[in-house]
Amino acid sequence: MPLFRKFLHLIFPAACAHCDTPLWDDPVPFVCRTCWDTLVPIAGPCCPHCGDPFASQVALQHSPTHECGTCRIKPPAFTQTWSLFPYQSPLKEAIILFKYRGKRSLTKPFLQAMIPALPLLPTCDVLIPVPLHRDRLREREYNQSLLLAHGLSKHLNIPLLLSCLLRSRATVPQTSLSKKERFTNLRKAFTIDNVSRIQGQRILLIDDVFTTGTTLHECAKALRKAGSGSVYGLTLARML
Numbered sequence: 001m002p003l004f005r006k007f008l009h010l011i012f013p014a015a016c017a018h019c020d021t022p023l024w025d026d027p028v029p030f031v032c033r034t035c036w037d038t039l040v041p042i043a044g045p046c047c048p049h050c051g052d053p054f055a056s057q058v059a060l061q062h063s064p065t066h067e068c069g070t071c072r073i074k075p076p077a078f079t080q081t082w083s084l085f086p087y088q089s090p091l092k093e094a095i096i097l098f099k100y101r102g103k104r105s106l107t108k109p110f111l112q113a114m115i116p117a118l119p120l121l122p123t124c125d126v127l128i129p130v131p132l133h134r135d136r137l138r139e140r141e142y143n144q145s146l147l148l149a150h151g152l153s154k155h156l157n158i159p160l161l162l163s164c165l166l167r168s169r170a171t172v173p174q175t176s177l178s179k180k181e182r183f184t185n186l187r188k189a190f191t192i193d194n195v196s197r198i199q200g201q202r203i204l205l206i207d208d209v210f211t212t213g214t215t216l217h218e219c220a221k222a223l224r225k226a227g228s229g230s231v232y233g234l235t236l237a238r239m240l
């Protein structure tokens with residue numbers, strides 16, 4: 001706990017974004033230690049494509065490549081995705097602060113939670129954060145997925161590839177839409193620049209929240225169409 005933050009808490013008492021307990025020497029900004037300790041990674045049987053958790057182990061025991069209904073009906077453009085934590089309190093409040101309220105100081109605790117929860121990842125050549133549209137980047141001043149990707153790039157020792165995958169259309173956040181709207185909101189929202197840099201490259205996309213998988217699917221679709229190798233996805237949280 002940096003001394004400076006202790007000092008700030010003394011001057012401006014802050015409360016846990018989830019339970020409202022006043023914060024003092026809690027290690028994570030905006031969330032108390034007790035709430036943060038409830039964070040448990042997603043575990044158990046899941047769809048080998050999109051990572052959707054299965055209610056029981058039975059399906060995978062009989063066929064290890066058993067896919068979820070969504071992937072069977074509409075095969076995703078990505079090969080596999082992993083989401084590390086459920087999008088639930090207190091992580092949900094923390095992500096909202098991180099994403100919409102400028103609380104970049106949450107990057108470090110997010111990475112500290114993510115790194116020990118990482119699955120065994122396939123060999124990838126580059127990491128690409130899911131991009132923001134330039135208008136949204138201007139108003140938010142930073143891309144939260146890039147902050148996570150930057151830390152993961154250092155940990156995994158895989159270079160970041162920026163300015164290839166672009167968000168060419170400003171779209172409303174997926175979390176604010178109905179299920180049906182989420183599938184159409186991102187259609188043709190991503191384009192590829194510097195096509196030669198992704199030729200044959202195995203790509204790991206990084207995002208903050210997996211909502212329906214449409215964002216990662218649309219990114220992977222654009223990348224694959226432009227000639228990339230396999231595309232994988234990793235997100236901090238998943239809406240269950």
Ligand SMILES: [Zn+2]
Binds near residue numbers: 017020021031032036
């Ligand atoms: Zn709390």
Ligand SMILES: [Zn+2]
Binds near residue numbers: 047049070071
């Ligand atoms: Zn699936």
